[in-house]
Amino acid sequence: MTSIDMVKTHAEQTGALAGERILGSINTGKPGPTVVFFGGIHGNEPAGVEALSEVFRTLQEEGITLDRGSLIGIRGNLPALIRKERFLDHDLNRIWSRRRLESVLAKPEEERSCEEKELVLIYGWIQELLKTHSPPFYFIDLHTTSSKTKPFITINDSIINRFFSREFPVPVILGIEEYLEGPLLSYINELGYVALGFESGTHQDPAAVRNAVDFIWLTLCYTELLSAHPGKQENFERLDRAAESDHDFYEVFYRHELSETHTFKMKDGFESFQPLPKGTVLGSDEGGPIEMQKKGILFMPLYQKQGEEGFFLIRKTPAWALKLSAKLRKWKIHETLIRLPGVSWADKEHNALIVNLNVARFMNRPIFHLLGYRSRQRDQTHLIISNREHKARNEDYRNTFWFSED
Incomplete structure (x- = not known):
């Protein structure tokens, strides 16, 4: 028998989200893959948490049983989710480098920042999971963006990541790890496992939750946790429409880095995957207007206060x-x-x-x-x-x- 162990959340406090780390956990007791979803690594991105909650609720209420393996949903940055902020002290998705991790683990608990404490808890949980569960492992990190975008996947560039990602009807972005220091998925990739990020849409757009739900169901099918799912075709077609039937691979070739004290402001009206000519004025900072130095496709322009990148530029990979x-x-x-x-x-x-x-x-x-x-x-x-x-x-x-x- 498949067992579904749903972990109850804490009561809502002052209207803010509060809850346990584990959103839901299913262990069939049968040999098979271990699939882990993270939601809310950034506290101002609740869509992944909402989508996971919906899927676990549907599994339970409709009596859908997985064929084999294990499925686990994890909340990421609990204090930031409560505050509805990207992070409180440090970006939790930028402190997973080996050097930073070793430094944080060596610190006394009372000297760790808010996100460093979250890092240690999630790190310990991952280590225990790898000991107690069986491969193949899949780690999926659910995110949203501050700008308008169609849904897309980001991966560290390994062949297993490419092969798995191409099953989904959305564009895939290669090479972002070359420009970011310490993402969670880069740490997991260094362990050798399939790990991908899914950006489902704009932060507060209800469509972002719908896209994430479709992506989760497809993941259950593609990892073969579910051998048959009657809604699979509908999930695929809806996600394909949201992505405007864009199944191409792209590669990052530029990152506009921001300092902690930046005055960068993006001009209104831009969105991800927007082709732009050289000379386009994208925004401004203390140095004046910021122009495109060469033509490219705009990617993840920043429309929020917290962030380390003003925007990226990408191009299609043949x-x-x-x-x-x-x-x-x-x-x-x-x-x-x-x-x-x-x-x-x-x-x-x-x-x-x-x-x-x-x-x-x-x-x-x-x-x-x-x-x-x-x-x-x-x-x-x-x-x-x-x-x-x-x-x-x-x-x-x-x-x-x-x-x-x-």
């Missing part, structure tokens, strides 16, 4: 590049980079490489991307590049319907 990249990674061409002049290990664990651009002049970011590497500028002449493929647990997913050796 299908041939995706296929070539998959072939090169299958052949493990990336493992030969260490033999090239100007390339050396960045750490003793062999997690990253240093590229001396004065020596390896022929190397550039598009080549790294084809081979599965993402880079960060260390200084004027050196890049730090890291690869998700050597840690990806492909064997865990090889027997899934969506995994492909082609």
